[in-house]
Amino acid sequence: MSNPSEIKKATLYLYPESKCVLNLNDSWINQEVIPNKLNVLDLTGYVQKGNNMLFAGFPFTIGKKLFAARLIVEYYNYDRIELSTDSSWLTVDSYTNPSIMRAFPIPVPPVVAEKPLYADSINYSEFKEWVIQVPVDALEKVNNIYMRIKYSGDRAELYNGYMLSDDDYNSHAVWNIGLNRQEHSVEGKSLNLVIYKQNQGEKIFYDLPVDGTDQIAEIKNMVFESEKIEQIK
Known part of the structure; x- marks a missing residue:
C-alpha cells in the first residue's frame, strides 16, 4: 500500500555475527557495522517512497554465521511499518558487488536459522x-x-x-x-x-x-x- 505521507525516519536494527556492508538503492551506507553487537543505523537519507532495494554483504567465511535485522519506517502521519528477517526478507548468494550495469539474480525466501542462545540478551534500551x-x-x-x-x-x-x-x-x-x-x-x-x-x-x-x-x-x-x-x- 502506498502511504500518502512523507517518510519521517527509517531505522535499521542489525545484529550480525560477522562484518557487513550495506547498499540501499545503489548507494553504499557509510556507517560502520560492528559484529556481535546491536547496530542502530539511520537510513532516513537513503530510503524513498515506493520500492527500495537493500543489499547486505557479508565476507565469505567457513561455517555458519547468523544475523538478525529489523527495519522500522515512521511517517509524518504517525503510521509505522516494519520488516524483520524472520518473515519479510529475500536472499541471494552473490560474490560480486551490486551494480546497475548487470542483472540482479532472482532472490528467494531465506532459511530461518535456529535462535542462538544469546538472542534473549539482545536489547535496545531506548x-x-x-x-x-x-x-x-x-x-x-x-x-x-x-x-x-x-x-x-x-x-x-x-x-x-x-x-x-x-x-x-x-x-x-x-x-x-x-x-x-x-x-x-x-x-x-x-x-x-x-x-x-x-x-x-x-x-x-x-x-x-x-x-x-x-x-x-x-x-x-x-x-x-x-x-x-x-x-x-
Whole structure:
C-alpha cells in the first residue's frame, strides 16, 4: 500500500555475527557495522517512497554465521511499518558487488536459522515493546473495555497494525485507553505497545511527583476493566 505521507525516519536494527556492508538503492551506507553487537543505523537519507532495494554483504567465511535485522519506517502521519528477517526478507548468494550495469539474480525466501542462545540478551534500551492480543469477541457483551496503564518512561504509543491507535506523554497519571473508542476496530487484533525511555538531562515539568525511574521504559501496572451495557426499562 502506498502511504500518502512523507517518510519521517527509517531505522535499521542489525545484529550480525560477522562484518557487513550495506547498499540501499545503489548507494553504499557509510556507517560502520560492528559484529556481535546491536547496530542502530539511520537510513532516513537513503530510503524513498515506493520500492527500495537493500543489499547486505557479508565476507565469505567457513561455517555458519547468523544475523538478525529489523527495519522500522515512521511517517509524518504517525503510521509505522516494519520488516524483520524472520518473515519479510529475500536472499541471494552473490560474490560480486551490486551494480546497475548487470542483472540482479532472482532472490528467494531465506532459511530461518535456529535462535542462538544469546538472542534473549539482545536489547535496545531506548524503547521496549509489548504485544497485546485482543480476543475476537472481546466487546460483544460490554459497552467498552478500558485498558489502564501505569508506566515509567517519557511517552508511549499503541499501534493497531501499522497505524497509530493511541499515544500518551507520561504525566505519571494512569493512561486510560477505551478499546471501543479507537478509530479502527481492535477486536481479534494484536496491538503493539511501545514505551520510550526519557533521555538523561531532559528538563520536564510534571503536575504529579516523579520517582526518577523514567530513564527506564517499563510497564508498572496494567489492568483491563469492562463497562457493562445497562438496559433502560
